[in-house]
Amino acid sequence: MIYSMTGYGRAECQGGEISCVVEIRSVNNRFMDVSARLPKRFNCFSDTVKKGLKKSFSRGSFDVSVSFNGGENGSEPYLKPNIELAKQYLHSVETLKRELNLEGGVTxxxxxxLKDILFCERVEEDVEACKGILEETLGQAVHALKEMRAAEGEAISLDIAARLEGIRKRAENIKSQQARIIQDYRDRLAERIKLLAEEANVDPGRIAQEAAIFAERADITEEITRLECHIDQVKNHLAQGGTIGRKLDFILQEMNREANTLLSKVPDYSCSNEAIEIKCELEKMREQIQNIE
Structure with missing residues (x-):
């Protein structure tokens, strides 16, 4: 199975009063790049997120969003009265009233x-418990992302396989016309020599020699053979699956070189058009392969 580098995965897990949500978006990248966004108090889990992704993927750019909820409103600060301090204030006021013979009361x-009668307090979740929930949620989000990347990878694989067969047929069509191209050249050469020499006798040997030279220059057997070999290589890699994006990119570069050579060797319009179509198909395949892990 092959994997696309584009995908999305989301998961949510509950642990006691705490819930965790992880969202992962991935796009293609030549290397491995992970950007993790967590609440400030959980920045210590950034390495946990990055290691979890690097264990499951080898290439791609990943944007990870992590959020926690629950546990006293997700550990957001809340106001709390300082009862002991209030009692001390009241006791001090009563002492002042009694000692100084003052009137009045405290509202x-x-x-x-008064200072510090109300204060903000944050309830900190159990760090290890939160880490466990994060790892579980991250694992599920990674699984969802893998499924999407696999589905897109399968679609890309089928598209490439179909284009490969199209290229093979075009290459076979060019090969099948090689004998006709050489004979057409021989006929045109003979006609040209007749026109130049008017009605002079034309040496059949000279025509044969020129035709042989042309046939040697226009021989595309090696290019077709290598092109077909590369087609088989790509199909084998697609069947084997795994991390094959860079391998396929290299093979397609080689196929493009063979297509360029074909284009330079075949003077026939229909064959040249076939070679151009091969190059166009290769370009479309390279665009697809850029997204394969």
Whole structure:
């Protein structure tokens, strides 16, 4: 099986009062690049996310978003009254009233205006528990991403296989016309010599010699053979699967060189057109292969 480098995976897991959501988006990249976005208090898990992805993938650019919810509103700060401090304030006020013979009482407004009567407190989740939930959620998101990448990879594989067969047929068509091309050249050469020499006798041996030279220059047997060999190589790699993107890219570069040679050797319009179509198909395949892991 081959994998595309484009995909999306999402997972959500619950652990006690804490839930974790992981979203992964991936696109093609020559290398492995991971960007992880986590809440500040969980930045310590950034390496956990990156290692988890590098264990499962070899190429691609990954954007990972992690969020936690639950556990006292996801550990967001909340206001809490300082009861002990309020009691101390009240006790001090009562002492002042008694010792100085003062009148008046303490209202809620006056109490709330005092420093540190209300304060923010954050309940910290159990770090190890959160890490365990993150690893579980990340694993499920990676699995979902793999499934999408595999589905797209299968579609790319089928498309490439179909184009390969089209290239093979065009190459065979060029090969089948080689004898006709040489004979056409021989006929045109003889006609040209007759015109130049008017009605002079034409040496059949000279025509045969020129035709032989042309046949040697226009021989495309090796190019067709190598092209067919490369087609078989690509199909074998597709069947084997795995991380084959770079291998296929190299093979297609070689196929393009053979197509260029074919184009330069065949003077016939129909064969030249076939060679051009081969190059166009190779370009479309290279675009597809750029997205294979």
């Amino acid at each position: 809620l407004d006056s109490l709330l205006s």
